[in-house]
Amino acid sequence: MALVKTALSTNNSTLLDTGVEFPKGPEDTVSALRWSPAFNHVAAACWDGHVYIYDVTHSTTIGGIKGIRSITANAAFLDCDFSKDGTLAAAGATDNKIHVIDLASGNTMALAGHGAPVRAVRFVDIPRAGTHAPLLVSGSWDRTLCYWDLRQPQPIGRISLSERVYAMDASGPLLAAATPDRQIHLVHLDGGNPLAVSKKLQSQLVHQPSCIAVSADGSHWAAGSIEGRVDTRAVDEKEGQKFNFTFRCHHRPSSTSPKSVTEIYAVNALCFSPRRRDVLASAGSDGTLFIWDLGRHQRLKSLPALDGAITAMAFSSSTSNTSNTNNNRDKLVYAVGYDWAKGYRGNTATYPRRIVLCDVGDLGSGKK
Template identity: 35%
Template sequence: MSNFLTATTLGNPNPNKSFEVSEPPNDSVSSLSFSPKANFLVATSWDNQVRCWEIMRNGVNVASMPKASIMHDQPVLCSTWKDDGMTVFSGGCDKQVKMWPLMSGGQPMTVAVHDAPISEMAWIPEMSLLVTGSWDKTLKYWDTRQSNPVHVQQLPERCYAFTVKHPLMVVGTADRNLIVFNLQNPQTEYKRIVSPLKYQTRCVAAFPDLQGFLVGSIEGRVGVHHLDDQQQSKNFTFKCHREGSETYSVNSLNFHPVHHTFATAGSDGAFNFWDKDSKQRLKAMSRCSQPIPCSTFNSDGSIFAYSVCYDWSKGAENHNPATAKTYIFLHLPQESEVKSKPRIGTSGRK
C-alpha cells in the first residue's frame, strides 16, 4: 500500500468506519469549518462552491443533510464563520471574500478583495473584524460595513497559513517565515521567527493557552514552539505522516477545544491525535486511500470532520478526475483518543 497510485485506486477511502457526509463536492475540498454555535459544517472546494450541511447526532449515529450552497467564480480556498453562527465568509482564487448570511437565507455579497488569491481568513470577535491573508503578500483587516480595509499589513512573502486566537496571531509565509502579531497592536510585528522545520510551512495552530504554536510542514514534521524566551528549552519537533522513506505533507493542525490535545491530518491519508505536553501520540488512525487536505473539530470536540480527496501533492499527472472521488467524513473521538494521559516510564523524548 506504500505505492501512491495503488493506494489511491485500490484502497479503502473509509477504513476508520467514519460517517460519510451526503452529497459531497465534485472536486477536492480545500477547507472545512464548523459553526461555533451549532453543528453546521461548511466546506469550500475546487469546484468553485461553498456548501453547508446540518449535522445531526443521535447517540453513536450521525446524519448529514445538505442545507445550502453558493458559487464563487473560481476555486474557493478558505472559509470561516462569524462568532454568532449566522454568517459564513469564503475566499479564494477569485481574489474576493463573500459574506454569506447563511442562517437568515440572505444572498452573498463581496466584502473584501486582494490582488491575488486569498489563502486564509479568520473572524476576530474581540475586534469585530475579518482578517484575510493572500498570496499578494498582505494581511488585510476588514470592517464588513466598509468597502476599504481598516488596515493593510505587508508580509515578507505570500501568506500560506495563519492561526488566530486573540490576542495571538501567527502567520506562516513562503520562505519559512513565521510572523507573530499581538492583535492589541496589529500594525507592528511582535516577533519574526524562521520556522524550526526545514521545509515549506503548510499549517499553524495557536496553543489554547496562547503560550506558543504548532507548525506543520510539507515534509511530515511538526514543530512545537513556545513564544517566551524562557521557555525555549521546551521546544521540539517530531516526525509524523511518514511511511518508510516516504514523507507526506502535514496539511492540518487542530487543537481539541476541551482537552487541548491536537489532531494532525496528512497527505498519507491518516489523521492522528497527539498530546504535546506528554510528547506522545494518543491514537493513530488507519490510512485512507487518498490524502486528507483539511480537517476540523466542532465547537465541543465531539465531532472531527475531515475530507479524503486528491490534494495535488503528487502533481496533476497523478490526478484522474474520472476515478477520483471526494469524501467528507465525520469521526466521533473517544475520550481515550483525545484526553491527555501521563507518559509512563520515560523521561520525555526530544
C-alpha cells in the first residue's frame, strides 16, 4: 500500500504542564534521554563528555531529583540506554566506544569494536541467543550494527548496512535503523536470523533522517527527518492500511515573512508511549513537543513553544512510576539545548540548556 501524506487534526489538543526542572548538570546539549525499565532512573547522554543518571522517584520539586551516577569520557556521548533489569547503563560515544556502568558498584568498562563514532545503543532480548547475560546492540557511523555479550570484550555478531547509522531503536521483537540514504533497516530479533536485515524499506521522507522510534511491543515504528515530517508504519500489513502514512508536525507560519511562507524545523526526537502503541510524541528544533494519536490521526497534547530547541525526550516506563502519582499517569522527560540548526553562530553562552520532567496524564493502555 502506498503511503499518503496526512494532515493530523489538532482541534482536541490540550497543553501539557510546565513540569519540574532537573538540578544543574549537563554543560552542553543533551543528545539522548532514556528512562529505566525497572526503576525511576533517567539517563542523559551529553555532548559535554558525561552521561548523567538521576533518581526521579520524588520529582515534585527540583530538590527531589537526585543525581546518582555518571559516566565520563574524553568524547561526546550520542546515545544511552538501561539494561532490562535496570542495573546497567550503556552509552555510545564519539571515541568509537561503548561505555557501560554498573549502577550499584559504580564500576565501568569500555567496549571497543567500531571504527567510527557509536551513534546508538539498545539493550535487547533475543530468545534464541541462549544466554542470560545482558545483550546490547550498537549502531555506528562505520555502517555496522554490532551485538555484544557484556561478558566478552569483542562483538559476538555484526551486520553491515548500506550507509552510516543515523538513528536506531529497538523494542520487543523489532530493531529499526535509519541511514542517510533514506533506507530503514528492520531486524526481527525473535525469529529468523537476528544477524541479518529482514527487510529494507525506502523511507517516504525526502530528506535526511534524524530519529527513529519503535513501539513497546515492536508492532510499529516511526522515523523523523530534518524536513519536519514523520513517516509512521505498522509491521503487520493489515494494520498498515490504518497506520502507514506521513504527516507534517514541526512546521509553522513565518513570523518575519509573508503569511504564505512556512518555516520548517527538524524533528529531533520521537518516542512511543509505553502503554499505547498508537501514541507517539515528537519534539523539534522549533522548541515544540506534540503527542499524537496515530490511530485517530489527531494531536492529543502539546507544549507551548519553548525558548530553545528540544533535543531529546523519553516516556516513563510502564513498569516504573514516581511515588506521588498513580500508575494511570504517564511521565515524559525532555531536554532543551542547542541543536546546531543555525550553525556555530547560534551556539551562544546564553542559549538555554535544561532537562524537564512533566506529567502528561493518562494516555490509556488500549491497543487501538
